[in-house]
Amino acid sequence: MTGDAWASAEGVRSGRVSSVELVEDSLRRIRDRDDEVNAFTVVLAEQALAEARAVDRRVADTAGGGDLPLLGVPVSVKDHIWLAGAPATNGSVALAGFVPDVDAVPVQRLRAAGAVVVGKTNNPEFCYRGYTDNDVFGLTRNPWSPERTPGGSSGGAGASVAYGATPLALGTDGGGSIRIPAAFCGVVGHKPSFGLVPRMPGFRAWPTLSVDGPLARSVRDAALALSVLAGPSPHDHDSWPVDLGDLREAVSNPLDWSTLRVAVSEDLGWAPVEPSVRAAFRAAIDGLADDGARVTEAAPDAPYPTQLWNDLALPEGFASEGPLLEGWRDRMTQGTAEIVEAGRDVSAADYLDALERRRDYARRWAEFFTAYDVLLTPSMPLAAFGTDVASPATIDGVPVDPFFDDWCALALPANLTGCPATAVPTGLDADGLPLGMQVMGPRFADARTLAVAAAHERVSAPTGWPRPPRPGSRR
Numbered sequence: 050m051t052g053d054a055w056a057s058a059e060g061v062r063s064g065r066v067s068s069v070e071l072v073e074d075s076l077r078r079i080r081d082r083d084d085e086v087n088a089f090t091v092v093l094a095e096q097a098l099a100e101a102r103a104v105d106r107r108v109a110d111t112a113g114g115g116d117l118p119l120l121g122v123p124v125s126v127k128d129h130i131w132l133a134g135a136p137a138t139n140g141s142v143a144l145a146g147f148v149p150d151v152d153a154v155p156v157q158r159l160r161a162a163g164a165v166v167v168g169k170t171n172n173p174e175f176c177y178r179g180y181t182d183n184d185v186f187g188l189t190r191n192p193w194s195p196e197r198t199p200g201g202s203s204g205g206a207g208a209s210v211a212y213g214a215t216p217l218a219l220g221t222d223g224g225g226s227i228r229i230p231a232a233f234c235g236v237v238g239h240k241p242s243f244g245l246v247p248r249m250p251g252f253r254a255w256p257t258l259s260v261d262g263p264l265a266r267s268v269r270d271a272a273l274a275l276s277v278l279a280g281p282s283p284h285d286h287d288s289w290p291v292d293l294g295d296l297r298e299a300v301s302n303p304l305d306w307s308t309l310r311v312a313v314s315e316d317l318g319w320a321p322v323e324p325s326v327r328a329a330f331r332a333a334i335d336g337l338a339d340d341g342a343r344v345t346e347a348a349p350d351a352p353y354p355t356q357l358w359n360d361l362a363l364p365e366g367f368a369s370e371g372p373l374l375e376g377w378r379d380r381m382t383q384g385t386a387e388i389v390e391a392g393r394d395v396s397a398a399d400y401l402d403a404l405e406r407r408r409d410y411a412r413r414w415a416e417f418f419t420a421y422d423v424l425l426t427p428s429m430p431l432a433a434f435g436t437d438v439a440s441p442a443t444i445d446g447v448p449v450d451p452f453f454d455d456w457c458a459l460a461l462p463a464n465l466t467g468c469p470a471t472a473v474p475t476g477l478d479a480d481g482l483p484l485g486m487q488v489m490g491p492r493f494a495d496a497r498t499l500a501v502a503a504a505h506e507r508v509s510a511p512t513g514w515p516r517p518p519r520p521g522s523r524r
Contacts, residue, residue: 225460
C-alpha cells in the first residue's frame with residue numbers, strides 16, 4: 050500500500066496492515082533505489098520505526114486509532130523545510146551544521162494527522178534552481194532515466210514519490226518547484242494558493258512567492274495532504290482562514306462539467322513549447338472534452354513573466370542569503386553566488402515598483418478568472434533534460450536565457466498571482482519520459498483545480514499513473 054496514502058491510512062485503521070509494515074516497505078524501497086537516485090539527504094529509519102510502533106499501539110489501544118487522515122503513512126520532507134532534530138541545510142555548505150529544534154507548521158500538521166516522516170529530500174542550494182544538485186548532498190537523478198534531472202527545487206521529493214519511497218512528499222514552490230518535479234517525474238504536485246498553507250518557522254526564502262505543498266502518486270492523495278496542511282497559523286502572518294470545503298469529496302465525486310468554464314492554452318500566447326508536450330496536452334484536452342468538458346482557447350492578457358518574477362525573487366533572495374556571501378561565496382555551488390549577488394543593488398523603491406507591477410499583473414489574471422473557472426496549460430514546455438546542463442539551450446528551437454531558469458516561465462504566473470496550480474501527468478513522450486499539464490484557478494480555488502485534475506486522472510489513468518521502470522529494464 051506504500052503507493053497510496055489514502056488506502057494506507059485506511060489499512061492501518063482497519064488492521065489490514067500495520068504502520069511498521071508500511072515504514073519497513075518504505076525503507077526497503079529507499080535501500081533498493083536511492084543509491085542510484087539520491088533523493089534523500091537523511092533517512093530517519095530508527096525514528097520512523099519508533100513512530101510507526103507508536104501508531105500501531107495507538108490503533109490497538111483505541112480500536113482503530115481514531116480518525117487521523119494520515120494514520121501511519123510514511124512521508125518525506127524537503128531539506129529546506131524545518132524538521133526538528135534533522136539537518137536543514139537548504140542545500141548549502143554554509144548551513145551544513147544547522148539542525149532546527151522546531152518543526153515547521155506543515156510538518157507539525159502532517160505528524161498530528163498521523164504521518165510518519167521517514168527522511169528528508171534533496172534540493173538545490175537555497176532552492177534556486179529547477180534541477181537538483183548541491184555541494185552538500187550531490188546530484189539527484191530522475192528515476193525514469195538516471196541521465197536526466199528530476200527537476201527542482203523539490204527534485205528529491207518528486208523523485209522519491211516517483212520510485213515509490215513514500216506516497217506523499219512535502220515540497221515548496223516559489224517558481225514551479227513542486228510542479229517541475231511533478232512534470233519531470235510523472236507524479237502529481239499541488240502548488241497551493243498563497244496564504245493557504247503556513248510556511249514558518251523556517252528560512253526566509255522568497256516570502257511573497259513561495260508556498261509549501263504536497264507531491265503524491267494521485268490527485269486524491271494530494272487533496273488528502275492539502276486538507277491536513279491548510280489553515281491559518283500564528284506562526285505565519287501571511288496565512289489566511291479559508292474554507293475550502295471537503296477536499297477529499299471534491300476529488301472523489303464525478304465532475305459536473307456543465308458548471309465549469311474551461312479555458313485551455315498550449316503556450317499562454319508567448320511560451321516556446323516542444324511539439325511532444327503540445328501533442329500530449331492536446332490529447333489530454335481531447336479526453337476531457339470527450340468526458341463532457343466545454344473548452345475554449347483563451348489566455349490572460351498578461352505579459353511574459355520572467356522579468357517581473359526576477360525583479361521580486363532576486364532582491365528577496367539577496368535579503369535572505371546575501372549575508373552568507375562574505376564567508377561562503379567561494380564554497381557555494383557553481384552559479385549560486387551570482388544569483389544571490391544579482392539582488393544586491395535593488396533599492397527599496399525598485400522593489401516597491403516591482404510590487405506595483407505585480408499588482409497589475411495579478412489583476413489581469415483575476416479578471417481572466419471572472420470569465421473562466423479554470424485554465425489548463427502544459428506544466429513544463431519540455432521533458433526532463435540531462436543532468437549535465439543547468440538548463441536547456443533551446444525549447445522548440447527558441448534560445449533560452451541561461452541566467453535563472455527562464456525555461457520555467459509557464460510556472461511563474463501561479464507564483465506571481467498567488468493562484469493554485471495542480472500539476473498532473475499527461476503520459477510519456479517517445480523516449481519514455483513523463484510529460485504533464487497544470488490546472489490553474491483563481492486564488493483559493495484549490496478544490497476546483499484538484500477536482501479538474503482528478504477528472505483528467507480518471508479519464509487518462511483510471512488504474513493509476515505508471516511508475517518508472519526498474520533498473521535494468523529501461524528503454
